[in-house]
Amino acid sequence: MKLLYFAWVRERIGLADETIERPAGVETVADLIGWLKARGDGYELALAEPEAIRVALDREHALHDASLDGVREVALFPPMTGG
């Protein structure tokens, strides 16, 4: 599964993207965020307030309770500020 990070999520984690094997027990976006937070200080800092994190699954907006089954690309980012 490919993970993409944008804006301050990317800066705090220190990576724009990475590829992971989804660990057993990680079923939803919320599970993934919980698992990522334990991977290091940058992740912990970026994801300290999960409610501030927006998510896209295969380039479509999704909520934190969405299932990761069949998902190839997960993007985590702050609320958008375009326009």
Add this chain to the structure above:
Amino acid sequence: MATIRTGVSGEPLDMAGLVASFDQGRTDIGAVVTFTGLCRDEDGRLDALELEHYPGMAEAEIARIAHLAAERWPVTDLTVIHRHGRVAPGEPIVLVIAASKHRHAAFEAAEFVMDFLKTQAPFWKKEHARDGTATGWVAARDADDEAEARWGKPS
């Protein structure tokens, strides 16, 4: 069926050129509404805005939002182009051109597109200060969520 053109660009946007090419020789359009979102200098504080985007999803979201607008209002044409990369004060960030037989559809479609772009299109603005002080990410505004919400949930 509306003609919809959408996209993202790393180069400066040219509203005058777009409008000129767009309604040339047309006799079926009664109203053209254009919106240009510009980079401000925030009272001289800002050197530039850096617009980060999610390649692939940004294009798809802009197209999705334009199609939602075209389903909701009888527009004949809808063009939406958004910048990414470094944008200087005074330069456009986003262009919307909506055309219709009668003005209300064009006005409302353009406003709807902008309200949804603000909250749904994956772009993020980072400020670069003129005095070289630390730059920061622009925070999302509650007012933008409220502006989106007033249109109701699109089906």
